[in-house]
Amino acid sequence: MSKDLIKPYGDTLDDGIVQLSFTLPVENGPKAKKAAEIYVGKLNFEDIHVVHAQKIADNFTCFIVYARAVPTIDYSAVKVKVAKFEHIDFYQINDLIKKKIGRPISLVGATIGSDAHTVGIDAIMNMKGFKQDYGLERYPQIKAYNLGAQVSCETLIKKALEVKADAILVSQTVTQKESHINNFTELIERLAADDLKEKFVLLAGGHKINNELAVKLGYDAGFGPGTVPSQVASFLITSILQKKGK
Amino acid sequence: MSKDLIKPYGDTLDDGIVQLSFTLPVENGPKAKKAAEIYVGKLNFEDIHVVHAQKIADNFTCFIVYARAVPTIDYSAVKVKVAKFEHIDFYQINDLIKKKIGRPISLVGATIGSDAHTVGIDAIMNMKGFKQDYGLERYPQIKAYNLGAQVSCETLIKKALEVKADAILVSQTVTQKESHINNFTELIERLAADDLKEKFVLLAGGHKINNELAVKLGYDAGFGPGTVPSQVASFLITSILQKKGK
Amino acid sequence: MPHILLKSAQVNTVKKLASSIADEVQQFVSRHSSVSVERTVLRLYGVDGVDSSGTPLPNAIVDRWCANGEMGGGISRPFIKAMLKSGKDAQQTARLIEEGKIGFDKLGDLSQETVRKKEKSRARQAIARLDSSRKRKAEKIRKIPLPVQPWRYLIVATGNIHEDVIQARSAVYAGSDIIAVIRSTAQSLLDYVPYGFTTEGVGGTYATQANFKIMREALDEASKEHGRYIRQVNYASGLCMAEIAACAAFEDLDILLNDSMYGILFRDINMKRTFIDQYFSRLICARAKILINTGEDNYLTTSDAIEDAHTVTASQLINEAMAKKAKLTDDLLGLGHAFEINPAIENAFLYELAHAQLARELFPKAPLKYMPPTKYKSTDIFFSHCMDTMFNLSSVTTGQGIHLAGILTEALHTPLMQDRFKSLSSINYIFNIARSLGDEIEFKKDGFITKRARQVLDETEKSLEEINDIGLMEAISQGRFANIQRPLDGGRGLDGVFEKGADYSNPVMDLLEKD
Amino acid sequence: MPHILLKSAQVNTVKKLASSIADEVQQFVSRHSSVSVERTVLRLYGVDGVDSSGTPLPNAIVDRWCANGEMGGGISRPFIKAMLKSGKDAQQTARLIEEGKIGFDKLGDLSQETVRKKEKSRARQAIARLDSSRKRKAEKIRKIPLPVQPWRYLIVATGNIHEDVIQARSAVYAGSDIIAVIRSTAQSLLDYVPYGFTTEGVGGTYATQANFKIMREALDEASKEHGRYIRQVNYASGLCMAEIAACAAFEDLDILLNDSMYGILFRDINMKRTFIDQYFSRLICARAKILINTGEDNYLTTSDAIEDAHTVTASQLINEAMAKKAKLTDDLLGLGHAFEINPAIENAFLYELAHAQLARELFPKAPLKYMPPTKYKSTDIFFSHCMDTMFNLSSVTTGQGIHLAGILTEALHTPLMQDRFKSLSSINYIFNIARSLGDEIEFKKDGFITKRARQVLDETEKSLEEINDIGLMEAISQGRFANIQRPLDGGRGLDGVFEKGADYSNPVMDLLEKD
Ligand code: B12
Numbered sequence A, B: 001m002s003k004d005l006i007k008p009y010g011d012t013l014d015d016g017i018v019q020l021s022f023t024l025p026v027e028n029g030p031k032a033k034k035a036a037e038i039y040v041g042k043l044n045f046e047d048i049h050v051v052h053a054q055k056i057a058d059n060f061t062c063f064i065v066y067a068r069a070v071p072t073i074d075y076s077a078v079k080v081k082v083a084k085f086e087h088i089d090f091y092q093i094n095d096l097i098k099k100k101i102g103r104p105i106s107l108v109g110a111t112i113g114s115d116a117h118t119v120g121i122d123a124i125m126n127m128k129g130f131k132q133d134y135g136l137e138r139y140p141q142i143k144a145y146n147l148g149a150q151v152s153c154e155t156l157i158k159k160a161l162e163v164k165a166d167a168i169l170v171s172q173t174v175t176q177k178e179s180h181i182n183n184f185t186e187l188i189e190r191l192a193a194d195d196l197k198e199k200f201v202l203l204a205g206g207h208k209i210n211n212e213l214a215v216k217l218g219y220d221a222g223f224g225p226g227t228v229p230s231q232v233a234s235f236l237i238t239s240i241l242q243k244k245g246k
Numbered sequence C, D: 001m002p003h004i005l006l007k008s009a010q011v012n013t014v015k016k017l018a019s020s021i022a023d024e025v026q027q028f029v030s031r032h033s034s035v036s037v038e039r040t041v042l043r044l045y046g047v048d049g050v051d052s053s054g055t056p057l058p059n060a061i062v063d064r065w066c067a068n069g070e071m072g073g074g075i076s077r078p079f080i081k082a083m084l085k086s087g088k089d090a091q092q093t094a095r096l097i098e099e100g101k102i103g104f105d106k107l108g109d110l111s112q113e114t115v116r117k118k119e120k121s122r123a124r125q126a127i128a129r130l131d132s133s134r135k136r137k138a139e140k141i142r143k144i145p146l147p148v149q150p151w152r153y154l155i156v157a158t159g160n161i162h163e164d165v166i167q168a169r170s171a172v173y174a175g176s177d178i179i180a181v182i183r184s185t186a187q188s189l190l191d192y193v194p195y196g197f198t199t200e201g202v203g204g205t206y207a208t209q210a211n212f213k214i215m216r217e218a219l220d221e222a223s224k225e226h227g228r229y230i231r232q233v234n235y236a237s238g239l240c241m242a243e244i245a246a247c248a249a250f251e252d253l254d255i256l257l258n259d260s261m262y263g264i265l266f267r268d269i270n271m272k273r274t275f276i277d278q279y280f281s282r283l284i285c286a287r288a289k290i291l292i293n294t295g296e297d298n299y300l301t302t303s304d305a306i307e308d309a310h311t312v313t314a315s316q317l318i319n320e321a322m323a324k325k326a327k328l329t330d331d332l333l334g335l336g337h338a339f340e341i342n343p344a345i346e347n348a349f350l351y352e353l354a355h356a357q358l359a360r361e362l363f364p365k366a367p368l369k370y371m372p373p374t375k376y377k378s379t380d381i382f383f384s385h386c387m388d389t390m391f392n393l394s395s396v397t398t399g400q401g402i403h404l405a406g407i408l409t410e411a412l413h414t415p416l417m418q419d420r421f422k423s424l425s426s427i428n429y430i431f432n433i434a435r436s437l438g439d440e441i442e443f444k445k446d447g448f449i450t451k452r453a454r455q456v457l458d459e460t461e462k463s464l465e466e467i468n469d470i471g472l473m474e475a476i477s478q479g480r481f482a483n484i485q486r487p488l489d490g491g492r493g494l495d496g497v498f499e500k501g502a503d504y505s506n507p508v509m510d511l512l513e514k515d
């Protein structure tokens, strides 16, 4: 096996061990267990142990399974799109803005749609910041406007134009029924309709967002859990400079 | 979809949701996460969320994933071999032996090989029994000889012949490196070699044993976790009568 | 239960301060009403259903009446006049108004005496309806007893009421005592109560009277099957607090989320509107014996659980004081708090015990609502499961009342059926193996736990003094709760607030306030 | 720490009873030796390696000597004579004997004086080797300090020592303080210590000196990397207790599983053999400062944790008494107990606290070894994880010493790498959030916990009285421990026991007993 071929590790290389837990809409019993075993077989596993089967409602049984996954993948062939920027600090960022742009940059941020979660966008924008990393409002060279939550796309765009924003920051936490996708997309479409898309650096963020998803939806980058403000600022400055061709 | 086609249930019929946890031998990072996502894709899942990625050692990352399994199976086509017997109680069993066999039946039991676990076989054989169900030694119509653990196949067979046993009960708990399979098989082969296999009802039991496995290995039945003595006795009487053609 | 021995003088002081703060708000409340209070009156009179465009009739009627200008008098009198004019019942009268067959501008002359009499009798019927719900519940509990506390509270949130029923049944099977149907995201911002059963919702299922009924029937069945009375919860907070309270009462709900400030802080609803609405909604709850749950736990999702612990206590005291003004008795006060301390803090569990015990001793007769960890829940579901296990222990040890089940997938998604089962396994385990732990240990005299509880109470006292000085509305504007600032005239729903005229009439409220 | 206030008179009584029980056994022990004790002498003299057929040299030599008949004098004298004869070191002499170049039957005449002197000097070198291990460890701990208790003890058990190293590193990364390499199934039944590093084992990895070395090197590296001294554990119990103790000492192991009765009860090893072997092995441990762990926890896998709690306490007292006779000091006594109560029992956690606290107070200076739930672990790994979480809490609250990590997959398989990580997440969480809980609570005076602890001590006293009357060997024959009966002359290894002659010589033992 070439050294880039990998599969799951239990306690020996390539043993393939995976733990699964799921529910089937059947009553518990030997037949249900057998069904779970067969089902996991269809998922490309072998040596399947249905170690636990538990009735959790009439006609529903929850299983815990350990099994060996069969496939391998070539790790060297795995490609992932990450937002490209050098992570620099508070002072370096302010310096860079002063030197290269020569005026404070301006941002608006909000949680759009009916999503009421502000903690994520606040962590990035509010003064106090997140994980000992100052929020964007604290940067002397950044004018940051945080509109809070439950903001409509219309309001957000209006504000962005009003403050001549360089970038728009959008947060989404509720992801049920793809509501984040819908909201993110709505904003992109409205901007596109008014020919404003290229005017702003567009950032998406939230607890189920990653860069790949954001880029796919038309944003410049996406940031998920654990993001600190200086990362966002670092990306922004890189990106604004790029837009300006500097 | 016909009503026998099933797939996992998260909170909506046929949403297919499964939780997985596994480790890949790679350092944590966006590439590792992507690899986990691709890997789970190979397991016939879609809508894959790598919700947690955690370094657990240099070059090892543990993942927690939620994803939707794609396949369905036809539940009506699931077949499982269960040990066939009517579960009757202590009194009925003793009665039946008296009436139909006319003499106490005789059994030997042991944990074979280097396996030192006796609790399982004791639960079935010792007086006090298991889960408020008397052990086989308590049955007036059963002569039960429990040889304990770490017993060799030789000793077990010798004892079985000596007490003219109707059945042999074998327990195995340690299953690493298939040691239970090896031990169970050794007994069967020795019995076969001496043409003794048909002489006894052969029962296998233990925490990872089920009827299907035991039958495959050449036993008359197999019993796993939660078995109570009266089930074993019920099966035995049915089976002995069958052997005797009654 | 272990004790922290609060000084009773200090307890009196903080309760008095809270009462004084509530008094000031109450003065404002009694001078005002809102469109949703008026719609509630219509619902209590018997108006239900929707018009041809799908607008609920209470909204359609109140809108017409508003359009007519003269709001200060309240809806009761003009509507009763319309009833007298039509000679029909409330529902039919409402239909006639909606169809334009009766106009508010031409109700004709009726003697004050006649109108007042009719108003009174309609109001009495309304109260009777609340009373009969109360009695039905008492009767059910007589037949199928309530389980012991802490009561295991599980949420269902599929968006589809029929799927919710499946989830609820499963939860009850696994040991749940209380089922809460979470509302669809942002329903609290709707200025009406949706009508009919619903199968589409994001993050939850719409609170509608029809949905209440479907769930109540399922839970009545489950109660019988499992031999314990299963309570049903929904959410009143938002722009329709009192209307939802009325609908809930009609369908024999047991518990409503009903906080005096949640909507202001977390939904950006105008504070005047909220204070007005919560008062009437609580009067209804008191009458129908609907237990209220307050939302102090939410504060700790935006502010720090150690640093701002006193804001929780202060808010509980204020919520209690306001609830008492709305005639809610101690047994109906599910005051909220939460297990939300950063698990990286050394001795976090001791802080949690101190906070939980403080709440327990400050409100000894209230069935406190205890919220599990949410903010520091990890996407590592195994770790999160441990956090919930410790929460379960804290709850049973300090004798909490309403135990919201912590779910191992909190940081991921609304619970799957199997998540709920796993959660209940932990709860059942802990409640059993540590059932009497609280009775068998003591907190060291002047030890860490006792001192911490006293410190929080000291900070609470200080904070209440300040709030009392500036007034609650100003305090909220300053961001004293949950680190969220809300201006006096900001937020949604202010346009539905109006000042009562000298001729304001709301005979239902009068009766609720009197008895 | 909370207290249960044992009566000191009663504590004295039970300790005296245990000592008297141990005395009787010791009288038997001092009159006997075993083949493995003699092999140990050879190892301590410097014999190692295997013969051409793969038999370890100590076995090969002792076998020849046994074949020669005269065993009562012990191996030391004839072997030293052979050394004098060959003029070579121990290892080379052993080779010569094995190759038949020196026969025990023709060792020639040497003055008693000369032989005795040589014996003494070899013995002193042997002791010096033990001493230097002790000093090396002390030096390491001076440089890289020991972590605080409870120490997080994790097992590795892949069967392959190299794979074990990977697992161990991962465990240390996640927070482990102690790494135990579980032995291959049934190694305890082997009447020899396998030689060289090994990569094939079922249920664990062979205990060999080479494997000890490989792991110790890896752990020394890990200690440096993580800034805390990581202890290494292996298992002495079985047919080679003293030999393994010697090998462990040579490789600077820190802890050995070393119980006076485990082999008898759980491995059906003859009791005479076991008592003889454990004594010499413990003398070695005492000298090399190897902490011993006893195995009372195992009793509760076959007998009930509430009903038979006193058997654990009685056994701890007996183990302590025997250990003291072998010069082990309090700081080396990892007496075992366990969290094994049926979780379906109401207030099971209170019983657990009572039992854990009783052990804590009976042996205040001993680093108690606390075993997690195993018997009632469920195949529902989520539920099992909750049980471990409560075990972690009990441990930190009652101040245990050596904390064996409970693993969520206990009912399924030996731990996967990720299982160990999950287990440590829970341990780290609980030890942090409840670090001082024990200091901040008290058990109610004469409450459930205190009463329960006293009851167990009363039952222990009664039981020890009975054992003292009939003698420990008879007590074991009657099945007083773990509900397992073992006859005096049953089990394996009795053929390796012999009575010491008047001329018996074991100068290593003499020195170990003296200083
Ligand atoms: C706090 C909280 C609340 C608070 C919100 C308070 C507030 N003012 O924000 C309250 C209590 C009000 C609340 C309510 C609800 N919540 Co809520 N809530 C949470 C909770 C516990 C924590 C979220 C949080 O604050 N995380 C901390 C922040 C710092 O992390 P973050 O958001 O990921 O942000 C980071 C990054 O993502 C990134 N980031 C985020 N945004 C952006 C934007 C940009 C531009 C950039 C660059 C980066 C960035 O940077 C941040 C810092 O690193 C989660 C559960 C959990 N533990 O995750 C549930 C959770 C998010 N809530 C949930 C739900 C369903 C709701 C409700 C809809 C429930 C209901 N039906 O009533 C309601 C209504 C809310 C609504 N309509 O939106 C679900 C969402 C499920 C889903 N995936 O769809 C969760 C997961 C809980 C659950 N398991 O059900 N909630």
Ligand code: B12
Pocket: B109, B114, B115, B116, B117, B118, B119, B120, B121, B123, B124, B130, B168, B169, B170, B171, B172, B173, B174, B175, B176, B203, B204, B205, B206, B207, B208, B222, B223, B224, B225, B226, B227, B228, B232, D157, D182, D183, D184, D185, D186, D202, D203, D204, D266, D298, D301, D302, D374, D375, D376, D377, D378, D409, D410, D411, D412, D413, D414, D415
């Ligand atoms: C108790 C126990 C021990 C005790 C055994 C005491 C004794 N006298 O039996 C002690 C402490 C000695 C022990 C030692 C070891 N154990 Co152990 N032990 C367990 C434990 C905790 C419980 C097992 C038990 O008693 N179950 C209760 C009984 C009633 O259940 P049961 O065996 O399934 O029996 C039921 C049915 O299966 C059936 N049945 C069983 N046999 C038969 C036979 C017949 C004929 C029939 C009809 C029915 C039947 O009926 C019974 C009643 O319902 C399990 C973990 C766990 N929680 O399961 C580990 C476990 C079984 N042990 C394990 C191991 C590895 C060991 C060791 C090898 C570890 C080591 N390297 O040192 C040692 C050595 C043992 C050896 N060589 O065999 C592993 C096995 C892994 C595997 N799958 O291979 C487990 C799973 C723990 C783990 N996670 O590592 N163990």
Ligand SMILES: Cc1ncc(COP(=O)(O)O)c(C=O)c1O
Pocket: C183, C184, C185, C186, C187, C188, C235, C236, C237, C238, C257, C258, C259, C262, C267, C293, C294, C295, C296, C298
């Ligand atoms: C008091 C209170 N009301 C209402 C809610 C839910 O409100 P919404 O439906 O607006 O999300 C909560 C949520 O936690 C609450 O605590």
Ligand SMILES: Cc1ncc(COP(=O)(O)O)c(C=O)c1O
Pocket: D183, D184, D185, D186, D187, D188, D235, D236, D237, D238, D257, D258, D259, D262, D267, D293, D294, D295, D296, D298
């Ligand atoms: C004291 C003691 N010794 C040894 C062992 C392991 O013994 P074996 O290797 O024989 O399984 C244990 C296991 O728990 C033990 O407690």
